[in-house]
Amino acid sequence: MQDTFQNEKKQALVLMGSPRRNGATAELVRCFTDLWQSRRHEYTVIEAYQAAVKPCVHCGYCKRALACRYDDDFSLIDRGFREADLLVVASPVYGLGFPGPLKAVFDRTQRYFEAKFSLGVEHPIEKHKTALLLAAYGSKSSRGVELMEEHLRLMFLLLNASLKGTITAPNTDSIPVDSHRVAGELKLFLNF
Numbered sequence: 001m002q003d004t005f006q007n008e009k010k011q012a013l014v015l016m017g018s019p020r021r022n023g024a025t026a027e028l029v030r031c032f033t034d035l036w037q038s039r040r041h042e043y044t045v046i047e048a049y050q051a052a053v054k055p056c057v058h059c060g061y062c063k064r065a066l067a068c069r070y071d072d073d074f075s076l077i078d079r080g081f082r083e084a085d086l087l088v089v090a091s092p093v094y095g096l097g098f099p100g101p102l103k104a105v106f107d108r109t110q111r112y113f114e115a116k117f118s119l120g121v122e123h124p125i126e127k128h129k130t131a132l133l134l135a136a137y138g139s140k141s142s143r144g145v146e147l148m149e150e151h152l153r154l155m156f157l158l159l160n161a162s163l164k165g166t167i168t169a170p171n172t173d174s175i176p177v178d179s180h181r182v183a184g185e186l187k188l189f190l191n192f
């Protein structure tokens with residue numbers, strides 16, 4: 001990973017997809033925020049289960065305007081997409097994919113698809129950013145994480161983000177998160 005997170009103050013947007021504040025995903029987020037803060041960088045955590053983000057209803061509003069018909073908490077996320085230097089998606093694997101509230105957030109990025117392909121905006125999100133996936137899964141199979149990565153890579157084309165790494169907590173239904181290993185992997189990723 002490049003050393004872009006070493007010096008000046010940087011901003012991270014963390015999209016947290018677990019409803020459990022003491023679960024494995026929360027532990028992955030804690031490992032990240034501890035490290036990130038230790039370098040005096042800033043972050044915002046958006047908890048998908050707490051945020052009021054309506055699911056996309058395919059109404060077509062964003063085909064005609066650079067906006068969404070809903071004025072809800074997605075506007076905070078939109079601001080984060082525009083301003084953050086690092087985007088962190090932290091999620092449990094639910095049914096080989098993202099939990100519903102996080103999927104609702106992701107579906108709302110349809111407005112950037114329409115901005116680009118219906119309204120001709122070349123870069124709906126101008127600032128390029130690095131992205132990191134933190135994923136917890138109960139089983140020993142990483143298949144869900146692979147599918148999540150595929151989902152994110154497609155969506156990140158619209159968000160002007162590049163998925164540069166994935167750090168996981170596997171087998172969480174049987175073993176606790178190895179926070180020491182996770183912190184080590186995060187240090188490598190962030191080049192701290």
Ligand SMILES: Cc1cc2nc3c(=O)[nH]c(=O)nc-3n(C[C@H](O)[C@H](O)[C@H](O)COP(=O)(O)O)c2cc1C
Pocket residue numbers: 018019020022023024025026091092093094095096097136137138139140141144172173
């Ligand atoms: C609705 C639901 C669906 C799940 N689906 C999967 C799955 O497809 N694959 C898997 O490995 N674990 C699955 N799990 C287990 C969770 O990924 C695991 O318990 C994870 O640690 C939950 O995250 P949390 O500890 O942050 O709440 C599922 C759990 C729930 C509640």
